[in-house]
Amino acid sequence: MRLIGKSVHITAMLLLLLMTFGSLSASGEGRYAANEITEWQMQWGSGAGDTGLEAPHSGQGHWFSSGRTKPAGDLPEGISSAWTKIQLPVFNYVSPAVYIEKLYGLHIRVFVEDRLVLEGDRSYIKDNYSLLVPLSSEDNGKTLYIWASTLQDRIGVKDAIQVGEHSELIRHFVKNGLIDVILGGAFIFVALVLFMCGFFLDREHFSIAVSLSIVIAATGILAVTYSPFIYTFYSSYGALSVIFLDLGLLSLLPALTFLFERIFGSGRFSIIRRFRIFQTAYSLFCMVFLIVNTLADNRFVEGYYFVSTTVIGFIMIAQFILLIACVILFSLKKNKDAITFAIGFGTAALTGVSELVWYYIKNGDYDLFYWKWALVVFILSLIVILGRRLALNHRQVVQYSQELELFNNELQRSEKMEIISELAASVAHEVRNPLQVTRGFLQLLSEKASGSEAQYLSMALSELDRAANIITDFLTFAKPEFEQISILNVREEFKHIESIMLPLCHLNGGKMIMEAGEGLWVKGNSSKFKQAFINIIKNSIESLGDEGTIHMIAYGVGPYVYIHIQDDGEGMDQEVLNRLGEPYFSNKTKGTGLGLMVTFRIIEAMAGEVRFESKKGAGTETVTTLPLAEAPGGSDSL
Structure with missing residues (x-):
């Protein structure tokens, strides 16, 4: 009873502590809850000479309303920069900060009134910033100005802005894009393991395993290098990340078509093989263009952006439509690999095509997001196809081994039978004649013998008859052909x-x-x-x-x-x-x-x-x- 009473007492104390901690957490959350800003003002830059060195005064320029539900629209002709004015709320944070999850621009400056608090400059085409701007308690209620310049059509703040405690907002800041890096790293590791295991397969499955490992590795590289995490925390490697992003995409597309060709064939009129050759040639062209643009310090960046992004997008849409059509045809023939491929690739293709279409509808004002999760489903389907083929190959090897064992046993039996037949035929003919002569003389002696001699001769005759029966069996075994059918x-x-x-x-x-x-x-x-x-x-x-x-x-x-x-x-x-x-x-x-x-x-x-x-x-x-x-x-x- 004492033990039960103590248990009840401890349980009650734990419940009381949990309730107290919950109330404290709730009060803490209420005190440090972040404020969300969904509306702000914008104005276009003054022209090519606008460098954003000074924040404009509130009365300068033409400001217009914008926000999460009010896109700013396309940049005017000849304009490549814009200002964003954000009115900070009244706050009472110990360590305040502003978190902007998505800001488009290549070169940015952030001001609190006239004070410059943050600056970023990118020499590569990756215009997606994620910002965490620390503030001071004196910035309460002041105005935040953000200047951004770009070479693309999209610019400015994309989503809601949060103002809150630095310790709380930094969690969202660090986690933004981190899952993409983890997912991409897992893909790259799986691709490396698969590539190493491919050397233990036969030639046919080796090519499938290598192409699959390239597809998985390219997907992992795309997931890592497309993530804002890299460009936020490792901006010094940003230019290299962009190069790897392009290389991953240019490797993924022909490798995927080659993998499809190895699994299902070249298709009618060799359309899959022809498209794969075209993709490989175009990817090599883009890689050469990438090298030239990199060596020329991005002087041809706009042309390269057109061939490696805009044109590639249309090629991807054509590729997805082609492969989906082929998969449907194979699925109608009840091909199990085609059905599995259709589930995985259909998910990835429909997601990719939908996002690409939406990307072009929004004039590039959209970051592809769902494609990587759709590719997870697709890669799993490819692994299932490869595993199924390996299992089928293993079953065939086991079946061939069993049949070979049966053939070997039958061959050994035939060889034994042949040897015994020859030996039986030769021995039986040689033994039968002297055996019959011996039996004849013993039979004559037995007719004249008496007593124990007659008994012994009778035993000898019976054993000779038994030997004669064995020889008859030998001859029948050695020559079973029938004299009369x-x-x-x-x-x-x-x-x-x-x-x-x-x-x-x-x-x-x-x-x-x-x-x-x-x-x-x-x-x-x-x-x-x-x-x-x-x-x-x-x-x-x-x-x-x-x-x-x-x-x-x-x-x-x-x-x-x-x-x-x-x-x-x-x-x-x-x-x-x-x-x-x-x-x-x-x-x-x-x-x-x-x-x-x-x-x-x-x-x-x-x-x-x-x-x-x-x-x-x-x-x-x-x-x-x-x-x-x-x-x-x-x-x-x-």
Whole structure:
């Protein structure tokens, strides 16, 4: 109970502290909440000689209203600068500051009344500033003037202005564009890993992996160099960032088309390949122009801006439309890669085209934002396509390996069979003649012998007969061709086999059941046919216990005759099943394994096959498949 009481007491104290902290936080937020300014005034610069060295007085010039919902419009002809006048509110901040998230201009100056508080000058075309201007407590209610000059059409403050505590506004200032840098860095790292892994792939997948890594790396470079974070905190690297921004874009477009071509082909009339060649040539032209403009200290910046931004934008729109059309055609053919590509690229293309169209509608007064997140979806779809292709390739390799293993096993088996056949044929012929002579003399001696000599001679004769049977099996295995081929009636043949094997089955306590349909005919030799199934049935009989049943079932399905020999004997495990038919492999004490080898060779010579199914303790089933032959004139075996 004490423990419960202490727990309740501690919980109540924590709740009280949280409520107190929450009220303090709320009061703090109320005290230090930032003021938002959405309206200001603007006036155009005086002309080419306007350098913004002094802030204009309130009565000078022609001021007009502007704001977040009132765009200033295009610059007048011959004017490249503008002034923005912002009336600061009455504030009571300890460390006041003004945060401007987006200000367009290349050269800017910020004044508080007549005092210059901040200046920025960029020699490269990146006119998006993010400013955090510190103020003093004496600036309460004063007027803030911002002068900006540009080489483009957009100029001035783009979004709302915030006035508040420096410690609060600096969080927004630092976070502006930081997520783009993190995202771009992740892309570049993924591209590097993918490029290194590409060296372990085959030639086809290597080209896809390299082009994909270029697309991902170019996307990462675009995300980093397009972010205002770089130009705000690392402005000394701004010119280099602009160069990398252009190089990333000029590398992305042909690499993307090449990747599409490698995945889906050149398209009808090789339109994808032709467009890729054009893009590569134009990108090389822009890169040469970039080098020339950089070496000439940006003297050709306007021409370069036109070919690398305006024209490239239209090429991107054409590329997206072309690839979308091709993807739709491939998707209609139910190509899985095309469907995946359509989802990713469709998202990126529609987003990119929409933003580009809006960019041109706004006359460049818009910063592309959503494209990088759409590219995340697109890159994920490309990775899925590559991963799927690698997985499919892996499955094919595994399948080929399995088939190769089967072919090797079959080849080894054929080689073994060939060697054994040759050896069996040569040995059997050489041994049979002296064996028959020896048996004849032993039989003569046994007729005159008595007592133990007669017993010994009888044992010798039985062993000689056993040897003769083995030699017969050898010859059958070595040469399974039939001397006389007949049309056999399966039902009649099995009646003969049943009459032969039934006494042996009864002797072992079993019984036999035969179910053979009418009109089942096969081509073969009657004695060889009987020998093959006698070997199978004999093995089934020997596997029975004190009692058991053997089913012989024959039926026809289509162009084949199926013969099942089922028993409920002791069965076999998988290891024994896999070795059935191997030379000299047998479960019997005195078995040679030649019986099943002969059976396999006879059925094989009849263009059939034998399959064993068994489970330890549950019996064995042999399924033999033979081609169905046309019925002769009679109904019996010929």
